Amino acid sequence: MSVLLVAEHNNKELKPFTLNAVTAASQMNTDLHAVIIGNNCGDAAKKLSELPLVKKVIQVEAAYYENFVAENFAPVIVKLAENYSHVVCSANTFGKNLMPRIAASLDTSQVSDIIKVISADTFLRPIYAGNAFATVKSKDPKKCITIRPTSFDPCESSGGSAPIEKAEPSEEFNNTKFVKREEIKSDRPELGTARVVVSGGRGMQSGDNFKLITSVADKLNAAIGASRAAVDAGYISNDHQVGQTGKVVVPDLYIAIGISGAIQHLAGMKESKVIVAINKDGEAPIFSVADYGLEADLFEAVPQFIEELNKLNTIQK
Amino acid sequence: MKILVAVKRVIDYNVQVRVKEDNTGVVTENVKMSTNPPDDNAIEEAVKIKESGKATEVVAVSVGEEKAQETVRKALAVGADRGILIKADGILEPLAVSKLLQKIVEKEKPDLVFMGKQAIDDDCNQTGQMLSALLNWPQATFASKIEIKDKKLEVTREIDEGLETIEINIPAIVTCDLRLNEPRYASLPNIMKAKKKPIEQINASDLGVDTSPRIEQIKVEEPPKRKAGIKVKSVAELVQKLKNEAKVI
Numbered sequence: 001m002s003v004l005l006v007a008e009h010n011n012k013e014l015k016p017f018t019l020n021a022v023t024a025a026s027q028m029n030t031d032l033h034a035v036i037i038g039n040n041c042g043d044a045a046k047k048l049s050e051l052p053l054v055k056k057v058i059q060v061e062a063a064y065y066e067n068f069v070a071e072n073f074a075p076v077i078v079k080l081a082e083n084y085s086h087v088v089c090s091a092n093t094f095g096k097n098l099m100p101r102i103a104a105s106l107d108t109s110q111v112s113d114i115i116k117v118i119s120a121d122t123f124l125r126p127i128y129a130g131n132a133f134a135t136v137k138s139k140d141p142k143k144c145i146t147i148r149p150t151s152f153d154p155c156e157s158s159g160g161s162a163p164i165e166k167a168e169p170s171e172e173f174n175n176t177k178f179v180k181r182e183e184i185k186s187d188r189p190e191l192g193t194a195r196v197v198v199s200g201g202r203g204m205q206s207g208d209n210f211k212l213i214t215s216v217a218d219k220l221n222a223a224i225g226a227s228r229a230a231v232d233a234g235y236i237s238n239d240h241q242v243g244q245t246g247k248v249v250v251p252d253l254y255i256a257i258g259i260s261g262a263i264q265h266l267a268g269m270k271e272s273k274v275i276v277a278i279n280k281d282g283e284a285p286i287f288s289v290a291d292y293g294l295e296a297d298l299f300e301a302v303p304q305f306i307e308e309l310n311k312l313n314t315i316q317k
Numbered sequence: 318m319k320i321l322v323a324v325k326r327v328i329d330y331n332v333q334v335r336v337k338e339d340n341t342g343v344v345t346e347n348v349k350m351s352t353n354p355p356d357d358n359a360i361e362e363a364v365k366i367k368e369s370g371k372a373t374e375v376v377a378v379s380v381g382e383e384k385a386q387e388t389v390r391k392a393l394a395v396g397a398d399r400g401i402l403i404k405a406d407g408i409l410e411p412l413a414v415s416k417l418l419q420k421i422v423e424k425e426k427p428d429l430v431f432m433g434k435q436a437i438d439d440d441c442n443q444t445g446q447m448l449s450a451l452l453n454w455p456q457a458t459f460a461s462k463i464e465i466k467d468k469k470l471e472v473t474r475e476i477d478e479g480l481e482t483i484e485i486n487i488p489a490i491v492t493c494d495l496r497l498n499e500p501r502y503a504s505l506p507n508i509m510k511a512k513k514k515p516i517e518q519i520n521a522s523d524l525g526v527d528t529s530p531r532i533e534q535i536k537v538e539e540p541p542k543r544k545a546g547i548k549v550k551s552v553a554e555l556v557q558k559l560k561n562e563a564k565v566i
Contacts (some may be wrong), residue, residue, distance in 0.1 A: 002419075026414065033357065034363045069483070070446070070456065070458075071449075071455055071456065091442075092477050093458075093459060093474075093475070093476040093477045094476075094477070096442045096446075096459075097446065097456075097458045098446075099446075099460070100411070100442070100443035100445075100447045100450070101445075101446045101447070101449065101450040101456070102450075103412065103443070103447065104412060104446070104447035104448075104450035104451050105450050107412070108412070108531070109411070109413075109530070109531035109532050110411070110412070110443055110447075111412045111532060112440065112442060112443060113440060113441075122535065125433075126440065126540070127343075127438065127439055127440055127537070128328070128334040128343060128437070128438060128440070129437060129440065130540060131333070131334040131343075131540065132334060132336050132343055132537050132539065132540065133536065133537070133538050133539075133540050134534055134536070134537045134538075135534075135535040135536045135537075135538070136532050136533065136534055136535065137485070137532065137533040137535055138531065138532055139531050139532065139533060140531050140532075173455070174486075175454070175455040175485060175486040176455040176456075176483060176484075176485050176486075176491070177483065177484045177485075178481075178483055179482040179483055179484055180481070180482045181476075181478065181479065181480070181481045181482075182476045182479050182480045182481075182482075183479040184478070184479035184480075190477070192477060196537045198563070220566060227366075238495065238496055239335060239496070240474075244330055244437055245330060245437070245495055245496075252565050253559070253563075253565040253566065255368065262331075263331065263332070263333045264330050264331065270540075270543065271540075273565070274559070274563045274565050275543075275546070276555065276559070279339035282548075284477070285544070287548070289543050289546075290546045291543075291546040291547070291563065292546060292547060292548075292549050292555055292558055292559065292563070293546060293547070293548045294548070294549050294551075294552065294555050295548060296552075299554050304552040304553075305552050305555070305556065308552055308553060308555075308556040309556065309566070310518075312556065312560065312566065317515050
């Protein structure tokens with residue numbers, strides 16, 4: 001049987017992580033179909049049909065699918081799942097909210113947040129915030145899998161022409177009503193998906209000093225992160241927190257400034273491709289994971305760092 | 318209104334987790350255990366609602382081995398009225414836990430069920446959503462703000478794009494984000510008082526739920542170690558390395 005991918009979109013366009021999820025799903029079975037549920041989502045459905053790895057698109061539309069309420073989405077997918085061996089989507093807030101509702105209805109034990117497909121029923125997934133990797137084999141006849149998008153490359157986005165079939169919507173779930181969505185509008189990339197993250201810790205000493213972090217982030221078009229200690233000290237709001245109890249980030253470049261490297265912080269960033277640490281304590285645990293460590297007073301080193309970056313004149317966009 | 322709060326006993330978030338040498342799991346012997354952090358937020362919110370006069374009873378429930386009683390007791394020490402421990406040994410998958418909780422919901426008939434959005438041990442992020450599917454109740458996941466409006470809740474959810482607000486009819490499930498509130502510490506007098514609060518013990522096997530794992534854990538390994546890095550002498554050297562060696566700026 002084939003794999004059913006649940007597409008994430010905004011009714012006009014596919015969300016970028018849908019492409020990463022298609023790559024992961026295609027590794028479970030190349031006979032890959034994708035379902036798109038929305039309202040007037042024809043444009044997004046067309047884009048889905050153009051992904052060469054997708055063999056068929058199933059489009060389901062109703063006014064009450066406009067805002068992706070899981071209680072409305074799940075019954076549609078549960079019904080379609082009769083014909084599929086796997087249901088797959090991204091382990092972001094969309095998929096985390098939706099997939100367990102599908103899995104419980106199918107009486108399937110879901111495998112969450114996989115980082116590798118070993119075979120059609122065996123997967124690698126991080127546990128304890130990445131402090132251990134578990135190899136798990138699903139014994140359920142139908143498998144519900146969420147994938148960590150940053151662990152899979154995005155698939156080709158053009159050249160395909162899969163047929164688009166329409167399927168019937170399910171009844172509306174009346175006990176949940178969408179009210180509003182406030183998207184954080186920032187010129188900066190999102191912390192979870194940024195190519196570069198610059199983080200500050202307790203060593204920043206004050207919220208005001210975080211403007212040094214902001215300056216570095218501006219230069220590198222980076223997202224701003226923080227350790228739990230900096231958040232607890234009130235230097236910055238907790239939506240910037242990187243770590244086991246905050247966000248897990250996997251950027252190409254992670255710059256830790258004035259961060260000692262508590263276990264719970266390391267858990268949130270140690271899979272980054274390149275790690276830089278600037279800290280005046282040469283014994284700080286952050287140096288054990290840093291590719292490039294600079295033992296220096298951050299209040300001297302960071303302004304110099306900004307100056308050097310200015311010289312390079314390479315603002316990354 | 319009655320609020321049921323599910324709490325899980327996990328390895329404390331400050332402990333460096335170590336993989337067992339035989340690769341069957343992680344070391345839990347002689348390791349500090351605590352309440353799963355966002356479950357503390359769930360208890361705090363329920364207690365605050367009771368203190369505001371909008372709830373009459375807060376019941377804390379945990380599923381796990383005998384020692385999970387400590388986790389229930391801690392919930393009692395910060396304001397829950399009574400506790401339930403569903404005793405079960407071995408690996409419990411979220412599907413099994415949600416089926417056990419469903420039985421407790423059927424018996425206790427709460428108006429709301431709160432729990433943390435995710436446990437920091439298996440990182441599954443499933444139980445709340447699964448329970449709401451089994452009950453066919455509305456779900457508000459990753460809640461950072463809850464307002465009670467008569468027989469409805471208005472919940473602000475933390476989503477990747479920012480914030481989402483939904484309105485759900487009671488009865489409902491809410492899974493709590495760390496941003497929901499600041500959990501209180503238990504005072505010594507309240508810890509003493511909690512010792513007198515009742516904890517009902519139920520064997521999972523008496524609830525008629527098959528809790529046997531559906532996922533075979535083949536092995537648990539250390540994540541690949543990072544290659545040892547270098548210390549640079551100056552900012553100039555750092556920038557040069559980042560540009561020419563790592564090629565990331």
